[in-house]
Every structure is written in structure tokens, then in C-alpha cells.
């Protein structure tokens with residue numbers, strides 16, 4: 001491995017998009033620090049990454065929603081003495097259902113994972129990133145960040161937050177070594193739909209979804225080029241461009257209609 005780009009910390013790296021991003025980063029010369037809850041799956045990704053980057057891969061099993069999780073991760077990154085040059089805020093979850101019927105606590109936990117955790121990790125790890133000559137923050141939002149979405153009200157809201165926060169932070173960090181990139185993927189075939197309780201949408205996900213590897217490749221390339229925002233996949237980019245031409249209310253109705261059709265209204 002000829003290039004050494006320092007170390008990238010990736011959350012949600014045990015499977016899906018996070019694992020694919022970790023492997024792509026390893027391929028591009030980053031050492032990787034991998035965080036998720038499932039030790040065995042993390043170890044599997046660690047071994048794959050190590051084979052790509054000369055053994056520079058470590059894991060930390062942590063539930064990001066545990067009260068001490070951010071402290072543990074920061075202590076691990078600082079204590080390692082390794083040069084941190086990238087933070088990938090990837091761990092996240094969806095939740096499919098009507099706001100008024102989903103348990104409030106479950107919805108609040110999703111909001112914490114999708115918003116509070118990336119904010120806390122970024123705030124606490126920025127001083128380490130700023131020590132590097134060049135460093136990156138890669139935040140994973142979603143195409144649902146671009147419009148309101150019935151049955152995923154808080155998920156799309158949380159991803160809109162990630163996108164807006166990323167773009168604002170990017171401007172604040174101009175003139176520093178740290179660049180911020182936000183990725184807005186469309187459907188990616190991972191464990192996401194099952195965990196979100198969206199099995200009724202699986203046929204669509206399989207039809208239009210992408211494998212994680214090409215999405216990860218696009219995301220890492222955009223990060224290295226210092227782009228503000230990227231939507232992986234041509235069809236997805238065309239969709240977002242068309243949405244930009246149409247009235248917001250029409251976009252909301254069309255997108256929400258696809259989801260509402262598969263989820264009967266409560267009491268219906």
C-alpha cells in the first residue's frame with residue numbers, strides 16, 4: 001500500500017453502507033477505526049479492510065445510544081495516538097409508520113442516533129481532525145432529505161437536518177483543514193428496510209436499489225474531491241433535478257403517495 005492517508009473513523013461499519021465505505025476508504029489508503037454494536041460482524045469487516053490497507057484496521061464495539069458511547073469513542077481515538085483524518089457519520093436507522101402511532105420513545109431514539117450522535121462525535125473529534133494537514137467529515141443523509149415524506153416524517157426530518165447542518169458546517173470550516181461532504185443516497189440494498197419495518201417496500205427497494213459498494217465509491221470520491229453534497233446514481237440525480245423543477249407540494253404528494261399506498265392508515 002503506497003498511500004497513507006491517516007485514519008478514518010466510521011460509525012455503523014459492521015454491515016451495509018458503512019462496511020462498504022470502510023472498505024472503500026481502506027482501498028484509498030486510509031486506516032480504519034470501525035464502530036458498531038455487533039463484534040463478530042465488525043471483525044469480519046476489519047479483516048477485509050486489513051487485507052486492503054496493510055493491516056491498519058481496528059474495531060470498537062459500542063452502542064452509540066449508550067450514555068457513555070461518545071466518551072468511549074473519543075477516548076479510543078485520542079488514546080490510540082493515530083492520526084485521525086476522516087470521520088464518517090454513517091450509523092443511522094429508519095422508522096416506517098405514522099407519527100401518531102409509532103411509540104414516541106422509539107422515534108426519539110432514532111432522532112438521537114441520526115442527529116445527536118453525529119453532532120456529538122463531530123464536535124468532540126473536530127480538534128483531532130484539525131491537527132491534520134487535510135481532513136474530512138463525511139455525513140450520510142438520504143434523498144428523503146429533499147422533501148417531506150409521510151410515514152417517514154421524523155426520518156426524512158432527521159436527514160434534512162443532517163444535510164442542512166453539513167452544508168452550514170462546511171462553510172464555517174472554510175480556511176481550516178477540514179472539509180465536509182454530505183451524501184444523499186437513494187435506495188441502497190442493506191439491512192435498512194428490515195430494521196425500519198419497511199418490508200412492504202422491499203420489492204421497490206430491490207427494483208430501484210443499488211448495491212452498497214458503488215454508493216460507497218461515489219461517496220468517498222466526492223469526499224476526497226471536497227464536494228459539498230452528492231447524490232449517488234444517475235437515476236437518483238435525475239430524480240432530484242426534476243424535483244427541483246416541480247412545486248414542493250407536488251413532490252411531497254408524489255413521494256408520500258408511494259409510501260402511503262403500502263401502509264394502510266391507522267383505523268382504516
Ligand SMILES: NC(=O)c1ccc[n+]([C@@H]2O[C@H](COP(=O)([O-])OP(=O)(O)OC[C@H]3O[C@@H](n4cnc5c(N)ncnc54)[C@H](OP(=O)(O)O)[C@@H]3O)[C@@H](O)[C@H]2O)c1
Nearest residue numbers: 012014015016017036037038064092142187188190191192
Ligand atoms: N439503505 C438505504 O436505502 C439508505 C438510503 C439512504 C440513506 N441511508 C443511510 O445510510 C446509513 C447506513 O444505513 P444502511 O442502509 O447501511 O443500514 P443498515 O444495514 O441497517 O446498517 C446500519 C449500521 O448502523 C449500525 N448501528 C445501528 N444502530 C446502532 C447503534 N445504536 N449503535 C452503533 N451502531 C449502530 C449497525 O450496526 P450494528 O447493528 O452492528 O450496531 C450497522 O452497521 C444510515 O444513516 C441510513 O439512514 C440508507
